[in-house]
Amino acid sequence: MNFIEGESDGSPWVRSNETGEYYKREWDGEQGQWVTVWKPRISTNALQDEINIVKDGHVYRELDPFEEEALQKFVSGRLAGDSFQPRKNQATMLEATSNDLVYEPLTKALDMRIVQLSPGNFDEEIECILHHCSVGFEYPVDPTRQVVGSGSLTFLTPTFHAVSNATGAPMWYTALSYVWGDPAFVESIRCNGKAFRTTKNLYIALKYLRRTDVAVNLWIDQICINQNDLEEKTHQVVLMSKIYQRAWSTIVWLGEEADNSRNAHDAIRAVNEALQYHTAEGAPTTEDFERLALPVPGSPAWYDVGKLLGRPWFQRLWIIQEAVLSHDVRFICGRVCIPWKDLSIFAICMIDNDLGGILALDVSAEHEAHESGLTRIRMIDRMIDYEWTHPRQSALLGALVDGRGSRATDPRDKVFGIMGMTATPLHPDYTSPVTEIYTEAARKILHAAASNLIDLLHCVDHEQPPTQLPSWVPDWSVPRQTASLGYLGRSQGVHQTAKDSEIEWEYRPNDLALNISGFCCDTISRIGPLADFVLTDLIVRESPTHRFVMECMHQITEYCQKQPNQSSLFEAFWQTLVAGKDHSNVQKAPLDYAAIFSLLIDTATGHSPSFPDQPNFKRKLTLANLEVRRPSILYRQMQIAFKAAVKGRRFGTTTNGCIGLYPRGTKIGDRVCVFSGGHVPFVLRWDSKRDSYQLVGECYQHGIMDGEVMCTTEFAFHGIKVK
Numbered sequence: 001m002n003f004i005e006g007e008s009d010g011s012p013w014v015r016s017n018e019t020g021e022y023y024k025r026e027w028d029g030e031q032g033q034w035v036t037v038w039k040p041r042i043s044t045n046a047l048q049d050e051i052n053i054v055k056d057g058h059v060y061r062e063l064d065p066f067e068e069e070a071l072q073k074f075v076s077g078r079l080a081g082d083s084f085q086p087r088k089n090q091a092t093m094l095e096a097t098s099n100d101l102v103y104e105p106l107t108k109a110l111d112m113r114i115v116q117l118s119p120g121n122f123d124e125e126i127e128c129i130l131h132h133c134s135v136g137f138e139y140p141v142d143p144t145r146q147v148v149g150s151g152s153l154t155f156l157t158p159t160f161h162a163v164s165n166a167t168g169a170p171m172w173y174t175a176l177s178y179v180w181g182d183p184a185f186v187e188s189i190r191c192n193g194k195a196f197r198t199t200k201n202l203y204i205a206l207k208y209l210r211r212t213d214v215a216v217n218l219w220i221d222q223i224c225i226n227q228n229d230l231e232e233k234t235h236q237v238v239l240m241s242k243i244y245q246r247a248w249s250t251i252v253w254l255g256e257e258a259d260n261s262r263n264a265h266d267a268i269r270a271v272n273e274a275l276q277y278h279t280a281e282g283a284p285t286t287e288d289f290e291r292l293a294l295p296v297p298g299s300p301a302w303y304d305v306g307k308l309l310g311r312p313w314f315q316r317l318w319i320i321q322e323a324v325l326s327h328d329v330r331f332i333c334g335r336v337c338i339p340w341k342d343l344s345i346f347a348i349c350m351i352d353n354d355l356g357g358i359l360a361l362d363v364s365a366e367h368e369a370h371e372s373g374l375t376r377i378r379m380i381d382r383m384i385d386y387e388w389t390h391p392r393q394s395a396l397l398g399a400l401v402d403g404r405g406s407r408a409t410d411p412r413d414k415v416f417g418i419m420g421m422t423a424t425p426l427h428p429d430y431t432s433p434v435t436e437i438y439t440e441a442a443r444k445i446l447h448a449a450a451s452n453l454i455d456l457l458h459c460v461d462h463e464q465p466p467t468q469l470p471s472w473v474p475d476w477s478v479p480r481q482t483a484s485l486g487y488l489g490r491s492q493g494v495h496q497t498a499k500d501s502e503i504e505w506e507y508r509p510n511d512l513a514l515n516i517s518g519f520c521c522d523t524i525s526r527i528g529p530l531a532d533f534v535l536t537d538l539i540v541r542e543s544p545t546h547r548f549v550m551e552c553m554h555q556i557t558e559y560c561q562k563q564p565n566q567s568s569l570f571e572a573f574w575q576t577l578v579a580g581k582d583h584s585n586v587q588k589a590p591l592d593y594a595a596i597f598s599l600l601i602d603t604a605t606g607h608s609p610s611f612p613d614q615p616n617f618k619r620k621l622t623l624a625n626l627e628v629r630r631p632s633i634l635y636r637q638m639q640i641a642f643k644a645a646v647k648g649r650r651f652g653t654t655t656n657g658c659i660g661l662y663p664r665g666t667k668i669g670d671r672v673c674v675f676s677g678g679h680v681p682f683v684l685r686w687d688s689k690r691d692s693y694q695l696v697g698e699c700y701q702h703g704i705m706d707g708e709v710m711c712t713t714e715f716a717f718h719g720i721k722v723k
Contacts, residue, residue, distance in 0.1 A: 050337045051330045052249045054174045056116055056215040060161070060248055063170070066142050067157060074137045075168035078108065099185070102130065102192045103226045110136030112239055113224040114162060114173045115191075117206060117216045126189035126206050128223070133162035133171050135242040160248045160327065173217040175247035177322040177329075178205055179312045180222065183409070191223065198222060205253040208332065219243055230430050237428045241325055241420025250326035252313060257334030259307040260300070265336050267301040268346045270294060275349035284353060297358045306359035308333065309373030317406035317417045320376075324383045324421055347377040354636060372405065387421065396424040397445045397455060401487070404459075404480055411477035415441050424448070434477065435468045439512060442473045446507060453505050453516070454678050458487040458698055461648075464665045465685065465694035470512045472695045472722050481664065482648035485579055485698050486680040494581055494588050495679045499707040501717070503677030513692060513723040519716065520684065521709045522654040522672040522701070526555060530664055531646035535639045539603045539623070546604055552577075552651040552659075553601075553610070560657045568613040570598075572702045576659055579645035579700040583637035593638050595621055596631070645700065658704065663697030672701055674709050676717050681705075684722070692723040 054060070063071065106112070111134055118127040139157040161170040178201065185197035189206070198206075202222050209216060225236045236243075244250060254261075274292040278284070286296060295301035313319060323329055329340040350356055356374050379402055386394060399418040408414055415437050416428040424444050429437075445452050457472060461480045465471040486495070504517035528551050532544035540546055556573055567575075574597040578589045599621045602608040609616070626635045649661040654672060662670075663683055671684045671693075681704060683696040709715055 051251055051332060052174075052328060053209060053211075053251065054172045054217045054248050055211070056217050058172070058214075060172045066144070067139055070140055071137065071163070071168075071170070074163065078134065078136075078165075099196055100226065100228055102194050102196055103229075104130075104132070106132065106232060106235070108134060108136075108165075110134050110239065110242070111165065112162065112219070112236065112243055114171060115218050115220055115223045117210050117218055119211050119213055119215055121212060122207055122210075126203070126210065128189065128191050130192055130224070131171065131217075132165040134165060135162050135239060135246050137163045158327070159246060162246055171217065172248045173219050175219045175244050175250045175322070175326065176205065176209070176253060177250055177313070177319055177326075178202065178253040179316055180409075181312070196223070201253075201255070204256060208253075208334070209251070219247060234428050234430055237416055237419075240321065244322050244325040244420075245327075247326060249328040249330070250322065252319070252323075252329060252331045254308070254311050254313055254331055254333040257336065260304040261308050261333045262336055263301060264304040264308040265333075265338055267295060267305050268338070268342060271349050272342060272345045275353055276345055278349070278353060284355070302358050309359065311373075312407075314373040314376050315405075315407045317403050317408040317413055320380060320383070320403055320406065321418055321420045323380045324387050343377050344381050347374045347381070350374050351378055376406075383421070394421045394423075396422045396426075396441065396448070397452060397459070398488075400441065400474075400476055401459060404474075404476055408477075412437055414438075414476040438469060438476060439473050441476075442470075443507070443509075450505070451503055451677075453503055453514075454675065455487055457675070457678075457682065457695060458484050458680075460695050460697050461663075462665065462697070465687075465696065470514075470723055472514050482697075483585065483644035485645075485700055486678070492679050493586060495705040496707050497681050497705055498674050498676055498678045498710065501676040501710070503675075504717075506719075511723065513721055515719045515721050517676040517717045518673050518678075518720045519709065519718070520671040520673045520720070521681075521704065521712075521715075522656045522658060524662065524666055524668055524670045524672070524683070525653055525655045526559065527650050527652040527662065527666050527668060528552060528555060529650065531649055531651065531661075533643040533647040535600070535642040538600050541604075548646075548651070549577075549601070549604065553605075555651065555653050556659050557611075559653050560659050562657060567703065568611070568615075570594075570609075570611040570614040572659055573611070574598075574601075576651070576661060576700065576702045577645060578638065578641040579661060580702075580705060581641055581645070583640035583644075585641075585644055589641060590634075592634050593641070595619070596626070596635055596638055599623070599626075649699075654701070658701050660699055660701035662699045665696055666699075670696060672699065672704075673720065674704070675720075684720070687723070690723050692721040695722050 111132055114131045114133050116129045116131060118129070120127065138159045141156055161172045163169070164171045180199050181201035182199060184199065186200055187198050187203035189196050189198055189203065199222065202220065209218065221236075226232050271294065274294050275284075278292075284292065284294075289296045323340070331338040331340070331343065350359075351374055359374070383394065383402065396418075399422050400415065403414060403418045406414075406417075408417060410430070411434045412428075412430060412432070415426065416430075419426060419428065426441060426444055442456060445456055456474070459474040459480075460472065461482055461484075462471075462475055462478065466475060469475055486492075506515040507513075508515060529548065532548045534543075534545050537543040537545040538549055552573070556569055560569070560572075571594070574594055575589060577597070578593060580589055581587065582589050582593075594615070595617045598609075598614060598617060601610045603623065604610075621631065625631045645661060648664050650664055650666055651659070652662045652666060653659050660672075666683050667685070669685075671686070673682050673684045673693075675682060680698050681701055683699050684693040685696055687694050
């Protein structure tokens with residue numbers, strides 16, 4: 001590569017003739033010579049223009065007379081507004097640090113701080129100033145802006161700025177969404193003329209966000225909130241939704257360029273161009289990849305994209321609220337800017353074309369993280385659409401479920417971090433125990449609607465009933481290990497365990513117990529090992545999946561010769577291993593699954609047929625057939641259904657001769673219960689010390705999923721105490 005020398009003053013910077021990018025010459029002691037390495041040029045102004053960062057002093061929108069008058073009324077009335085009187089007592093202040101010296105107290109209920117990042121070169125000391133502002137102002141509806149012939153339809157002016165406490169003028173700012181990383185405050189900057197410590201990741205981000213010509217206005221939690229003041233932190237958490245809604249733009253800092261992140265961006269754009277309007281059924285074939293000019297499966301380009309989507313930001317809890325409530329989101333990875341819409345389209349293309357599995361070169365926990373980046377973007381997109389039409393009306397339970405798999409340093413944030421999107425009044429209090437916060441959230445969910453009970457119970461997914469929480473309260477601090485069988489009525493069109501019955505329950509606040517109308521219909525007699533969920537490994541002898549299925553076959557043929565409703569052993573077996581559902585989780589499993597399962601089980605056992613009542617399918621499949629487009633699509637769909645059903649569950653049998661998939665914490669002697677109004681059964685455990693049952697979790701039991709229990713002579717709903 002050829003270079004143009006830097007400035008005449010001996011600058012170490014050189015510019016490439018070929019790319020125009022700047023490189024820096026550094027001495028390599030090991031090689032004993034000067035080397036030229038790429039580093040960011042001292043000015044990142046071009047990047048700032050691309051990401052729409054707010055420049056201090058720039059007027060982003062001129063106000064009309066009506067808006068000016070509304071703003072002036074707000075400023076005039078601030079003196080009569082509610083005040084926030086910080087107590088600063090020992091209970092709400094952590095150990096004092098030098099950072100405390102830069103803060104003046106926030107005195108109004110809707111006050112916040114904006115940090116003004118002073119201009120400077122990339123490697124110069126970082127300096128900033130804090131400004132007190134209010135997010136309490138919102139433009140009212142102008143009655144004169146009514147659309148002709150539209151009845152009551154009017155224009156609503158969005159408010160994308162705070163109001164300066166010092167000047168009363170609009171103060172536009174950019175909100176920063178990022179990961180703290182190592183929480184140690186190891187880097188030093190200057191804030192309000194005093195020394196201030198930040199984390200390493202934020203320090204690097206500030207170097208990229210700073211301009212050389214003018215200051216930029218930012219909201220950054222680590223600087224704008226006194227992290228040592230628990231009372232102020234609690235108060236600012238309440239304002240978080242307004243802070244992101246008022247921001248002119250939001251920047252997501254993913255970190256510096258690494259793992260070929262620039263190549264990953266190129267691959268993302270290539271996928272969007274090729275697959276945005278791709279309508280073929282199922283995933284593209286190898287020939288399709290070549291025809292569409294996409295990297296073939298196994299190409300390093302997919303791994304690069306997977307590494308980008310596997311960055312910590314995509315796993316963080318607070319990002320959900322930050323992305324949903326912001327109106328202009330852009331990602332920064334080093335000097336690469338990626339608009340939200342690019343990743344949004346990419347996620348849609350990858351998920352709709354069943355391509356999530358190619359983002360890693362092997363099946364591993366890392367692979368799961370890459371796929372979760374796609375699903376997280378897709379989930380946030382749906383939440384953005386809902387927020388646009390139903391501002392702050394997301395259901396508390398739904399928001400908790402969406403954020404459950406995210407990471408939060410403080411488990412309280414599993415509730416507090418999503419409150420800004422809901423209409424549920426739950427005041428953040430970081431001095432309250434986690435158990436109290438989770439129990440109060442569950443109580444609020446039940447209070448909102450009686451029908452929420454069954455969905456709340458479907459969210460219980462623990463190894464063993466907890467000792468601190470009531471067993472019917474989900475532990476949101478632990479990511480879900482299973483795919484729910486019935487949450488949000490996902491089984492309503494498939495299973496009707498308690499069909500035509502109404503939900504009946506009573507909450508007992510004195511002992512935090514629920515009295516639920518139900519019927520215990522069976523008892524667990526045998527329970528197998530934890531399932532392995534890689535269906536393709538079934539035909540590999542001694543693989544975990546092979547051993548799991550062989551153990552299940554042994555149990556069913558040894559102890560469950562006669563199945564309810566004259567169901568054959570073979571049908572009961574394959575239906576159980578997909579929980580009676582297809583890959584969508586909302587429809588019954590198609591009969592085509594039976595032929596594929598017959599082929600796989602016969603290959604695994606080396607016998608044909610493997611079950612005495614196994615049907616002889618007219619169209620004989622072979623393993624080679626599973627590579628053909630239609631059978632291969634069904635095979636992939638069956639893999640998804642199998643994984644959703646068995647992952648995190650155990651195969652077991654009951655005293656009535658039924659088979660099923662049960663929670664991983666199930667023990668022999670646990671009861672199978674049908675709750676009134678429920679679509680799937682649950683497993684309960686009697687606790688003699690508490691004189692009540694504990695909820696173990698939801699289950700699938702073949703032979704009772706269509707209301708068969710309600711037709712038995714001994715059936716009768718009665719109150720079941722769950723504590």
